[in-house]
Amino acid sequence: MSNIQTHEYELLKGMEKRERRILAKVLSLCESDPGKANILLGKLPKSTAHIVGMTGSPGIGKSTLVNAILNEMPERRVAAIAVDPSSPFTGGALLGDRVRMQSHATSENIFIRSFASRGSLGGLSPSIYEACNAFESFGMNYVIVETVGVGQSEVDIVNVADTVVVALSPDNGDEIQMMKAGLMEIADMFVINKFDNPKSQILLSRLRAAMAMGRKEIPIYLTNALTGEGVSDLVKALNERFLTISSNGVLKKRRKNRLIHHAQSTLKRELDFLIEKIDLEEEGIDLDGLRRKLIHALCWNHSESRK
């Protein structure tokens, strides 16, 4: 319900002039009316940011790690997105990850924004694509997306990010279990946080063993997010990776994939909206019959094309 009536022109100008207050408004528009936001963002020049997904189970220090990464990027323009779950019953949410990054709240080059998952299946915010685009239009160098940390969002992040960092903690017993859930496939980098914990050596060797059975070699970084140890190496690796994927075609591939998923999510959202909305406008028509026909037509078309 934010004040989104601010004139479009004002928003466009503000984005061009890199006014934080306006960026904040545009991000609200992404959440409240993504359709409108897409149209608006389409009118803006876009730069390319390195979009990094930070994932891993809850309570392993993802926010602290993002905070430590922010510490190491004083010269870069960085956006951090923290997603927290919405209650399926009340719709309410506690957005608490920001707390760990509050020392950067007043940094000129850093912009932190909390999103609620708002019933999105993946556990990422439903307007994550629009939000990333908004940050890119604003000229950010980095967009770091921290996931909720449970379920499907761990895997969905691969459709958004150019680089997926999977954070693991030696304290968490479920790590290997998580590996089975597809994290191995989507990880571009692993980080073992709290590496001063003696158990991290066990985790490290298990991770290496798991990797040896798989096909790809994924780099592993050891950090202590609280003290910042090891984080500069991680940031260096992120910078280098972006150069590499920019030139070897990987970035192009990731972006194409992101666009496909953005389109799919838009299609689904708009279609959902239409299917629900007809009800309000056209009374006296057999709407359910219409919906059944629609289902039939879509499926028929689908199966015909597969023949």
Add this chain to the structure above:
Amino acid sequence: MSDEELRKKYDVWDEKTNEMLKKFPERGNFRTTWEEDIKRLYTPLELGDYFEIGFPGKYPYTRGVQNTMYRGKLWTMRQYAGFGTAEESNKRYKYLLEQGQSGLSVAFDLPTQIGYDSDDAHSLGEVGKVGVAIDSLADMETLFEGIPLGKVSTSMTINSTAAILLAMYLNVGEKQGANRDKLRGTIQNDVLKEYIARGTYIFPPQPSMRVITNIFEFCSKEMPLWNTISISGYHIREAGADAVQEVAFTLADGIEYVRAAVKAGLDPNVFGKRLSFFFAAHNDFLEEIAKFRAARRMWAKLMKEKFNVTNPSAMKLKFHTQTSGSTLTAQQPENNIVRVTLQALAAVLGGTQSLHTNSRDEALALPTEESVKIALKTQQIIAYESGVAKTVDPLAGSYYIESLTDSIEKHAFEYIDKIEELGGMVNAIESGYVQQEISNRSYEYQKKIESGEQIVVGVNKFTVEETSSKRLLKVNDEIEKGQIGRLRALKRERDNKKVAKSLSVLENVARTDDNLMHPIIDAVRVYATVGEISNVLRKVFGEYKESITI
């Protein structure tokens, strides 16, 4: 009457009573603060083994830590207050000493407690507010100017920066010619409860435990008369915990400290004697009495069974009590005198060693001199008129009190077991478990007040129209300005090369496993500030960020 006979008679009585309920129903359901059903009637059937009740001064100390309790010596009536500048406090201390008081109690302002200098952006509006502002040894010298530290005993409410303030105290003492092994006093030094409730933490729990252990170790060798910790449940209770949680989380903190001390090579038989505790006295009168008794018994068992302590004095839980500030109401403040009286009485019937009674307007405003007096008189009336101090543990054997005591013990041990399962208190705090448990209870309690299920006289029932006149401690800008002025002058005039060198030595030591007390003592001696020393440690240890639980 045998148990069997009694049981039969009870059942007959109970059946009849239930018949009567159809005609004369009870007012509602009755539950303890930890949501356990309270029975209509307690009988000897509830009494367990008499060993669990025992004798005062004997294991498991349910009935008190001394044989004669208040027949020998009354509890210490310890009222304290904080003052803005070191100079003002110094005057006050001298006055108190002239009046025959032998102990001093120092409250520090929040910047001092959290390791910020008075000119730090975080300190805005806080300098000299809830206690005295100390930036450097110079302030500490002013604070104790003309007071013989070799002769007085000083209690300091200080936690995260306890090592720095202790180092300053020791330096002032030595400048006066009082050797450190002659100094007597207490530091609160209980950082774990800061994460749970009070909020003056700086570093993450692990390095905080290291600093605490360094203090334990240092004091055991060089300051043997110093009490190195006061393990506090008061703030946990004030944050919304119930009676069981207060006991459980406080004792679980205690376990963690003893464990750390043992790991550092200290003998719990010796070290255990230097431990003291601090609890709240809340509204539910009988429950509170049982709480103190249960805590005492549990600690004795823990020391004996978990840490194999054989020295009886190391098993005794000695504690200070403060009446609960959060139970005081802004509405009809006179009622608070009655609340404080009941709470204080519970503390005395529970066998406290010392007691602070709140003033009726304490939670809302700067207490007037008159209300401070009434608070102290409350204790005197309990001590000299009520008669409760004439025998030891007068409520022992009450079916209900003993049953409550057993129940608190049972439920608190369940919590302690759970925390041990999570890997101890540090892990339990880091995961947010303890905070969440308290938060849930606090939220439920608030809902009960709003639904009227829990009545607060003058707030949600029996209210009257009243014009409130809340007076609050005003921020005195002059204190802040003066303090910042002195700090800036000090930073100009001291030998800054020596300061820089001492801080770099401190940083190096912090990166090893060596004891931090020595480099901190050296740094404060050359007038490095609380903020500078804390910042060096922040750099090495990192800063704790709370895990948000609501």
Add this chain to the structure above:
Amino acid sequence: MIKVMIAKPGLDGHDRGAKVVARTLRDAGMEVIYTGIRQTPEQIVQSAIDEDVDILGISILSGAHMKLVPKILELLREKKASVPVFVGGIIPDEDVDKLKEMGVIEVYGPGTSTSEISEQVKSFVEHSDT
């Protein structure tokens, strides 16, 4: 969807009230950002702007409200942010009036029912939005 920030300036750790309010608002279906303790006015204001919250609640028990609240209001104006602000804590009556004159929309003292707060927050947001 209402987005609200509950902020705790100052150094005191008494966050029981702030947490109870945050939880009430969340359970009333709002998105709540709780900043945690020890926030400077600058941090609070920039966070409120970046998060584009509909309303900002400030919890103060330390007695520093006449320093901190005006500072927060001033920074909001400076940064052209029109976020309604309410305050919770122990505030003497004379200061309540002063704070309201400065632009604080409501001050909640000890004993205020949380359902009253959440109802009012809803209505403040609805009215400030037009």
